[in-house]
Amino acid sequence: MYLWFKWIHILAVISWMCGILYLYRLLINHRERGTSSPDNHELLKGMEYRLYRYITRPAMLVSIAAGSGMIWLNPEMLNTGWLQVKLLAVVLLIVSTLYASHLNQVAAVNPTDLPSSKNLRWANEGPTILMMIIVWMVVFKSF
Numbered sequence: 001m002y003l004w005f006k007w008i009h010i011l012a013v014i015s016w017m018c019g020i021l022y023l024y025r026l027l028i029n030h031r032e033r034g035t036s037s038p039d040n041h042e043l044l045k046g047m048e049y050r051l052y053r054y055i056t057r058p059a060m061l062v063s064i065a066a067g068s069g070m071i072w073l074n075p076e077m078l079n080t081g082w083l084q085v086k087l088l089a090v091v092l093l094i095v096s097t098l099y100a101s102h103l104n105q106v107a108a109v110n111p112t113d114l115p116s117s118k119n120l121r122w123a124n125e126g127p128t129i130l131m132m133i134i135v136w137m138v139v140f141k142s143f
């Protein structure tokens with residue numbers, strides 16, 4: 001059962017990462033090209049909505065559920081430093097995902113109300129760096 005949870009967990013975190021990294025890219029394009037034509041705006045608005053609603057959010061929820069399932073089966077893991085740091089980084093990743101969802105709503109109304117594309121690029125670095133910390137912690141389990 002533990003390995004079933006881990007299999008589902010790894011599939012879900014891959015989808016979550018794909019969704020959140022692509023979502024910020026779409027938002028950057030929306031900020032830079034969303035005002036140039038109504039077609040661009042409508043196209044990007046639809047893509048952001050579907051990517052978040054049907055991939056990113058469900059994948060995030062399944063990642064959390066399967067990860068929690070493994071902890072439920074092996075609660076001693078909560079006393080380990082690697083999982084504590086991993087979960088802290090995961091909380092920040094959830095915040096970054098909810099922030100992207102908020103930006104989706106802003107972009108849908110008026111893309112010029114989005115942060116500058118430079119700041120959106122910085123925001124896009126967050127999930128990448130957090131992913132590296134999370135996977136490092138769970139693979140090396142160094143403390």
Ligand code: HEM
Binds near residue numbers: 013063067068
């Ligand atoms: C609340 C969310 C999460 C929880 C509770 C959680 C918890 C866990 C637990 C308990 C394991 C099993 C460790 C083991 O048996 O060695 C695990 C494995 C793993 N987690 Fe997570 N995790 C979460 C989110 C994430 C995220 C966001 C990522 C990637 C960005 C991730 C990547 C992995 C990987 C790659 C493994 C497999 C490691 C291995 O097989 O050695 N997890 N996770």
